[in-house]
Amino acid sequence: MLARLWRSTFGIVVLVALAFSAATLAIGTIAYEVTHEALEEQLDHRVAVETRALVAEAREGGLAAVSEAIRLRENARNEASLDYLLIDRAGRTIAATIIPLAAPTPGYQEHFGFRRGDATGVGQALVTPLRGGMLVVVADRRDLAAIDRTLASLFATALAAMLALGIGAAVLVGWLTRRRLSRIDATAQAIIAGDLTQRVPRDGSDSEFDRLAATLNRMLDRIAALMDNLRQVSTDVAHDLRTPLTRLCNQLDRAADGDPGAIEAARRQADDLLEIFAALLRIAEVEGLAERRALGSIDLSALLEDMAETYRPDFEASGHLLSTDIPANLHVEGDRRLLAQALSNLLENVLRHTPPGTTATLAATATQDAIEMTLEDNGPGVPPADARRLFQRFARAEASRTTNGHGLGLALVRAISFGHGGDAHLSRSERAFGVTIRLPK
């Protein structure tokens, strides 16, 4: 029961209120006891001091002197004055300011009942035997009782207030929490019902609820983006595979009619399709896996030099030029093969889409928190209208529709960059067109 109570906000606040109440009760009880004891001691002390003074009188002047002292004190009586009773050995009263309700016995008496005028009272008394009689000095407990009552009612009020506040706070906090959570709940319900555009409302307070709402919204954005991506891919695949598959069918028809070249063409077409699938799977794999894979430290300078050396012969053979500007000792956390593939895609794009005589530069620079690898060329570039969608799957500049390729190369470059916590973007200067891969250090 208690364990369950802890789990709701209401329960937590109630438990805290109960704990505070218990503490108040304990403090109240202790304070009451201590005050009570101190006041009683004070009364005892006054009675003792007065008794000592009267005993001294008795030693000098006998009972008559005591009687006289009592009379003088009674004449000068005020609110705080003590009461006295002096009796002889037979119990007859010699001098008195009160009438005892019971016969006094020697020693301290905590609750000494007496009558004074019409009223009765209870006092703290010290009864002292004197030669020929007995002296009783009484301090009225009236004030003590009044203070006791005041203290008790004070703490009772505090306790009641504490409980009331605690339960009030519990109800209020519980209600507020439920109200905040119900907004999240409503959003979740709407999303379950199919409206993926719903987001948890925020109040900008940066409270824990607000931050939770922000986190949930970011999560929803991410999921929505992935869903969109998936939908886009399905559409793209359906659309972009239809053309080569239709062509394959035609070639097989021609082969069936006895065209000898058609089989070879169909074969190439099938290879092409497999290549598209390989690229799509690779992108999906990189997007799905990359972030969870353990990355090692890579000598990026060496990798870039390797890639340049690997492709330079093909560049030269096709009349292109490849220059490098690679500083030594660039290191980055990453997957060497994936980065090699990204660079390979960029280099092959230059080979495939730029005319002979084009010069490309593979360069790297280290900034404070990232390393940027750029492959630029002074070829014709890509019209701005096409540039925006260049990193999407199956995206190809209109001009390159006729050349080889599936428009998956840059999508993979981007997926690999994202997988490394970086990004890829077009870099455009006056005379050069290029792609930059940015990797965090």
Next chain:
Amino acid sequence: MRILIVEDDADTRAFVAQGLGQAGHQVAVSEDGRDGLFQATGGGFDAIVVDRMLPGLDGLALVKALRAAGNVTPVLMLTAVGGIADRVEGLEGGADDYLVKPFAFSELVARLNALSRRPAPRGDDTHLLRVGDIILDLHRRTVERDSRRVTLQPREFALLAELMRNPRRVMTRTMLLERVWDFDFDPKTNIVETHLSRLRSKLNAGFDADAIETVRGAGYMIRGE
């Protein structure tokens, strides 16, 4: 060679079995993992071709069970999913090589040949590779053909070294991409062909005999005769 093929797809199984049979190998086939494991542990095979996805017992579990039983027959794993993680999992599970479907038959044969005659682990002192009249020094990174010094680029050197480590064996394009470039993807540009033709022209300068043989539709081989 006696080769066991464990493959559930009837078309692939028949295609591979027929091809290997025609190439002069003795072939046994199995349709599912359990039977495959049973046959494999029976022993007597020089190589085993296992599909990754199998009914009963999947290819990975089969290889693990085989290795756990102390059987070290070389295993070539076939898979339709060529993911990096997949490949690593397969190789760590005990497979010796990995081939992604669809594959060219010549690729399968070349890899099986390479597997069945894996060179014994070499001591580090053998830094000299010698095939025919070519001597390659891995430490000094020099190459001589018939005592004539040939100057190579680093990639060309690595390419020649890989071919010379596997004399008289066909090295396919993908094998060379994996081992020389550490590429696990297939670039569209013919980088292997380009580098190989440069290497070849440097090696052959002043000689009549071609140092590197091109095996049509399969790959390259250094024969050393």
